[in-house]
Amino acid sequence: MILNIMRSGEQVSYKVSTKEATLLQLLSEIKTTQDATLSFASGCRSSVCGSCAMRVNGKEVLACAYKPQSGDLVEPLRNVPVIRDLVVDMEKALSFNKVAQSWAVSAAKLPAITPEDASVNEVQSDCILCGACYSACPVYAVNPEFIGPFALTRNWRYVSDKREEDVAGKIAAVQSNGIWDCTLCGECVPVCPQGIAPKSDIDMLRNKSNVLGYMDPKYADFGGGLDFGAPVF
Amino acid sequence: MVDVLVIGSGGAGMVAALAAQEAGASVAVVSKTYPTRSQTCMAQGGINASIGEGDSVESHIADTLKSAQGLGDEAAIDKLCREGVEAVVWLDSIGVPFSRSAESKIAQRRLGGASTDRACYAQDYTGLKILHSLYDSCLKAEIEFHNEHFLMELIIDDRGDDRRVCGAVFKELKSGELKSFYAKTVIMATGGYSRVYDHYSTNATGSTGDGLAAALRAGAVVSDLEFVQFHPTGLKNASILISESARGAGGHLLNAHGDRFTDELQPRDALSRAIDEEIKKSGAVFLDIRHLGENFIDHELPQERKLAKLYENVDPVTDLIPIKPVAHYTMGGIAVDERAESTLDGLFAVGECANHNVHGANRLGGNSLLELIVFGKEAGSSAAKAAKEYAEVQVSEKTEAEVEQLLAAIKSYTNEVDFYQKRTELGALFYRNAGIKRSEKGLLTALEQVHGMQHQLPKMGALDGSKVYNTNLMEFVEFTNMLTLAEAMLAAMLERKESRGAHARVDFSERDDVLYNRHSAVLLHNRRVEIGFTQVRAKVQEV
Numbered sequence: 001m002i003l004n005i006m007r008s009g010e011q012v013s014y015k016v017s018t019k020e021a022t023l024l025q026l027l028s029e030i031k032t033t034q035d036a037t038l039s040f041a042s043g044c045r046s047s048v049c050g051s052c053a054m055r056v057n058g059k060e061v062l063a064c065a066y067k068p069q070s071g072d073l074v075e076p077l078r079n080v081p082v083i084r085d086l087v088v089d090m091e092k093a094l095s096f097n098k099v100a101q102s103w104a105v106s107a108a109k110l111p112a113i114t115p116e117d118a119s120v121n122e123v124q125s126d127c128i129l130c131g132a133c134y135s136a137c138p139v140y141a142v143n144p145e146f147i148g149p150f151a152l153t154r155n156w157r158y159v160s161d162k163r164e165e166d167v168a169g170k171i172a173a174v175q176s177n178g179i180w181d182c183t184l185c186g187e188c189v190p191v192c193p194q195g196i197a198p199k200s201d202i203d204m205l206r207n208k209s210n211v212l213g214y215m216d217p218k219y220a221d222f223g224g225g226l227d228f229g230a231p232v233f
Numbered sequence: 234m235v236d237v238l239v240i241g242s243g244g245a246g247m248v249a250a251l252a253a254q255e256a257g258a259s260v261a262v263v264s265k266t267y268p269t270r271s272q273t274c275m276a277q278g279g280i281n282a283s284i285g286e287g288d289s290v291e292s293h294i295a296d297t298l299k300s301a302q303g304l305g306d307e308a309a310i311d312k313l314c315r316e317g318v319e320a321v322v323w324l325d326s327i328g329v330p331f332s333r334s335a336e337s338k339i340a341q342r343r344l345g346g347a348s349t350d351r352a353c354y355a356q357d358y359t360g361l362k363i364l365h366s367l368y369d370s371c372l373k374a375e376i377e378f379h380n381e382h383f384l385m386e387l388i389i390d391d392r393g394d395d396r397r398v399c400g401a402v403f404k405e406l407k408s409g410e411l412k413s414f415y416a417k418t419v420i421m422a423t424g425g426y427s428r429v430y431d432h433y434s435t436n437a438t439g440s441t442g443d444g445l446a447a448a449l450r451a452g453a454v455v456s457d458l459e460f461v462q463f464h465p466t467g468l469k470n471a472s473i474l475i476s477e478s479a480r481g482a483g484g485h486l487l488n489a490h491g492d493r494f495t496d497e498l499q500p501r502d503a504l505s506r507a508i509d510e511e512i513k514k515s516g517a518v519f520l521d522i523r524h525l526g527e528n529f530i531d532h533e534l535p536q537e538r539k540l541a542k543l544y545e546n547v548d549p550v551t552d553l554i555p556i557k558p559v560a561h562y563t564m565g566g567i568a569v570d571e572r573a574e575s576t577l578d579g580l581f582a583v584g585e586c587a588n589h590n591v592h593g594a595n596r597l598g599g600n601s602l603l604e605l606i607v608f609g610k611e612a613g614s615s616a617a618k619a620a621k622e623y624a625e626v627q628v629s630e631k632t633e634a635e636v637e638q639l640l641a642a643i644k645s646y647t648n649e650v651d652f653y654q655k656r657t658e659l660g661a662l663f664y665r666n667a668g669i670k671r672s673e674k675g676l677l678t679a680l681e682q683v684h685g686m687q688h689q690l691p692k693m694g695a696l697d698g699s700k701v702y703n704t705n706l707m708e709f710v711e712f713t714n715m716l717t718l719a720e721a722m723l724a725a726m727l728e729r730k731e732s733r734g735a736h737a738r739v740d741f742s743e744r745d746d747v748l749y750n751r752h753s754a755v756l757l758h759n760r761r762v763e764i765g766f767t768q769v770r771a772k773v774q775e776v
């Protein structure tokens with residue numbers, strides 16, 4: 001089987017032999033038997049550490065969960081600086097978690113949580129911060145300061161949590177460069193290895209924002225304020 | 234310069250950092266990976282706390298002591314179990330999305346060796362969700378992280394009689410530069426050393442014992458290294474973990490003839506031996522969870538189904554899962570006292586790299602996540618307190634110069650021998666000779682081979698000469714760390730001439746309380762391994 005790997009802007013082809021292997025196993029085969037300079041990040045091998053996200057034929061995958069076909073083109077994630085080969089610098093992407101205030105502010109006395117309450121953000125809290133959604137997001141082409149899909153999902157994960165005390169603060173944190181900058185194109189949804197749909201979470205955040213009196217600034221720019229008489233498109 | 238330097242950003246490191254900061258210290262966390270990529274994310278089963286109806290702290294203590302088989306420190310276990318209840322309440326308050334019972338309580342399940350349903354869980358993502366909640370809490374607390382910095386050496390402030398750990402030298406992967414971080418106290422939270430078993434381990438590729446090896450080189454005592462827990466159910470081909478919760482929920486173990494052959498909820502040491510014997514006898518062992526039903530499997534064990542399909546081409550809903558026991562958790566670690574301080578002044582340790590003597594000869598499932606919370610808080614507050622007692626440390630660039638020299642030496646290594654191949658050999662050798670069952674002959678053979686590899690190091694080396702993000706070089710350094718640990722582990726395995734918990738000697742099959750109701754203790758003296766034994770602490774007597 002042939003694997004084509006994008007290295008510093010050039011495609012390099014490798015012949016690999018392990019059968020029925022994951023992409024990560026094949027990358028390890030190349031590194032340990034053919035070319036020790038090939039660089040990639042890896043960790044758990046079981047899709048929970050988020051280290052090995054990369055793109056195959058233009059689509060984001062976890063190398064440890066993808067079984068390659070001969071001729072596949074393997075590239076690093078987009079929208080993040082490439083450090084070397086398939087290794088990217090996640091620092092700026094991760095900094096948006098802070099912008100989005102994706103953390104808990106809990107009451108002194110915690111409320112009772114039913115299984116139904118817990119199911120509300122069960123999937124969102126499966127996020128492994130692999131960066132696949134961030135790479136797939138087209139908004140970064142026009143706005144590099146966009147808070148982005150994973151940080152917004154993680155914001156919603158706390159906003160939707162019954163224990164959360166500071167919903168208003170969290171909603172305020174994602175108004176600028178946040179939920180309204182998303183085009184709802186949905187590119188982030190199919191690439192998530194954990195089955196999370198950031199687009200839907202952003203939609204929920206928009207609804208919650210509307211309830212709290214925020215509105216889409218794009219509409220606010222046209223005439224200032226809600227006009228219930230005529231829908232604006 | 235900060236008050237407290239935390240090395241490692243997994244669960245233990247982040248809890249320690251939060252606790253140190255809360256105690257008023259300035260903190261920096263330096264780690265070879267990103268916080269959410271650590272080993273903690275792989276913990277599936279749960280975190281023990283006696284919050285359930287009918288359960289008690291005493292019962293949790295009794296189960297833990299029993300499993301530790303004479304090597305559990307009663308005072309430490311008392312603290313672990315007593316503070317466990319509060320630890321889970323704290324996790325609830327920082328937003329950990331635990332699964333819930335119909336009564337709106339944190340859901341709990343029974344793991345092996347527990348007398349009741351005690352492990353609080355979040356589906357089979359307990360470690361992942363705790364780790365991410367801790368990460369989010371650290372963002373809120375504005376903890377300073379330095380990611381992708383590889384630990385090379387601890388820095389010692391050496392003033393003759395007064396010798397203190399005061400920082401560490403790291404190699405920043407991105408720039409390739411060496412960076413020294415100075416601090417008044419240092420907390421080691423770098424994880425375990427199961428990757429010595431290479432492909433025969435459930436662990437992430439980074440569990441190479443770098444912190445333990447650095448602590449040993451700096452002169453710290455490391456204890457109970459012979460106790461390596463084999464998880465009964467790793468996937469047969471990939472050694473990927475299938476959680477104990479699969480058995481806790483009623484999963485069966487079947488031999489090649491399709492028959493059950495043992496109690497599936499025994500502690501991990503005994504069960505791993507039973508499975509190992511059965512594989513040798515009938516040829517194969519399978520985990521059977523088909524009778525639990527698709528709905529239950531998808532809801533409670535979503536990872537297991539995905540991983541079994543990916544690595545073994547079987548669907549647990551309709552097929553048997555082929556398994557084998559593999560190295561999973563290292564009970565041994567940097568010897569620490571009740572304040573989590575090591576034998577070196579200024580160096581604290583927590584998590585899998587430390588030995589708080591709560592697991593003894595065999596860890597109970599659900600106690601390691603608990604350990605990193607309870608003792609993470611202890612390490613953080615103790616290190617912060619100790620930092621206050623010290624004036625400025627004496628900054629010396631000597632260690633960084635030594636590391637520079639070492640890296641220059643590695644550059645001159647000849648690359649006649651492939652260290653990746655040796656790493657694979659080391660893993661297979663340890664699984665065979667220093668694994669589930671051990672004998673003097675096998676251990677001596679292993680020691681000879683480890684010594685051989687150490688002598689061959691100058692014939693190995695890194696093929697990649699890049700300064701930027703050189704994982705080849707880092708993996709070589711990790712391999713040298715594993716060889717250091719391998720030698721120390723074998724010394725302890727050879728010296729403990731009895732069978733107890735995870736340490737099973739075929740030539741000394743009985744437990745010997747007269748000679749070995751003690752912790753093994755290893756230190757490096759002039760680069761040579763020295764081994765002795767120390768007493769087990771009993772419970773502090775209440776007056």
